[in-house]
Amino acid sequence: MDDDFQDLEAELGRLRPAAPRSHLLARIECDVAPRRLVLRGWLWAAMPAAAALVAAAVFGVRWATRPSPEVSAPQLAAGPVLKPVTVRDILVSTRDEGYVMLADGWPARRMREAHLDTIVWKDPRSAASLQWSVPREEIRIVPVSFQ
Amino acid sequence: MEDFSENESWENWFRRHGPKLLLCARQWTVSMADAEDVVQEAFIRFWRRQRGLSGEPLALLLTSVRRAGLDIARRRVRREAREKSAMAEDSGPNPLFEPLPDGDDRRIAIESALGRLAPEQREVLALKIWGELTFAEIAGQLGIPPNTAASRYRYALAALRRELTAAGCHG
Numbered sequence: 668m669d670d671d672f673q674d675l676e677a678e679l680g681r682l683r684p685a686a687p688r689s690h691l692l693a694r695i696e697c698d699v700a701p702r703r704l705v706l707r708g709w710l711w712a713a714m715p716a717a718a719a720l721v722a723a724a725v726f727g728v729r730w731a732t733r734p735s736p737e738v739s740a741p742q743l744a745a746g747p748v749l750k751p752v753t754v755r756d757i758l759v760s761t762r763d764e765g766y767v768m769l770a771d772g773w774p775a776r777r778m779r780e781a782h783l784d785t786i787v788w789k790d791p792r793s794a795a796s797l798q799w800s801v802p803r804e805e806i807r808i809v810p811v812s813f814q
Numbered sequence: 815m816e817d818f819s820e821n822e823s824w825e826n827w828f829r830r831h832g833p834k835l836l837l838c839a840r841q842w843t844v845s846m847a848d849a850e851d852v853v854q855e856a857f858i859r860f861w862r863r864q865r866g867l868s869g870e871p872l873a874l875l876l877t878s879v880r881r882a883g884l885d886i887a888r889r890r891v892r893r894e895a896r897e898k899s900a901m902a903e904d905s906g907p908n909p910l911f912e913p914l915p916d917g918d919d920r921r922i923a924i925e926s927a928l929g930r931l932a933p934e935q936r937e938v939l940a941l942k943i944w945g946e947l948t949f950a951e952i953a954g955q956l957g958i959p960p961n962t963a964a965s966r967y968r969y970a971l972a973a974l975r976r977e978l979t980a981a982g983c984h985g
Contacts, residue, residue, distance in 0.1 A: 680943055682912075682914075
């Protein structure tokens, strides 16, 4: 940058952006914390199904699919190489759970959303695919202002 | 730019980078409340789904913040009543920067001068200085050539200096 502006740039760089107001941290905490627990619950519930799917993909994919002609035997012997190709998030339902008070006294509306996340993996060599759908619950805290 | 550690808590990371995100968000929103909304939305999305992705976390977050800012601006057109309320709220003191230890006149003059810059110049300035992005990254964010980003930055600095000189507030 021009020498002319170096002092001004340095001065601007010394200005420290103002810290977010405390209620923003409280709102993020509300958003981050509950879901961590919910997600953990879903993960545990989905674990056996996921393990079964992965096992099916690893051990069963060879008989379930027809390898393309150019695939060599040593390549297939290495097993399927699944790569994630699509991720979809479908909002299934939304429920308004009414007003809540945040820790700093700000009013907020609590929304409970049910989602269905679907991830599809594919092996580009053999066209084998694996789809995993996981239900997910999300709680959103939306700040409100009364006029 | 500082890297992101997998073991770091969201509070620590947010306390370090939140102020920069909020300052940039305020370039794309009309009120402090909207800026906080977009930072919250972008940060939650990042923390839940994107923090494992490769690349600079701050640059990724700034992309999300800008998109959310533009979305909220579009939604705002349909919410005039809330806008009035938010504007009234923003009439209170919501400084862009922390107060300076040796007198605050200069900070106030700079904030005021920033407010008079053209929005397309101000956003480049904010992304470069406080968002710590390169011109190439800014160009990617805004969908403009890197040379245009660099020119806007130079114009912004020139305009800012003119404003500060006119205000009789030399550094």
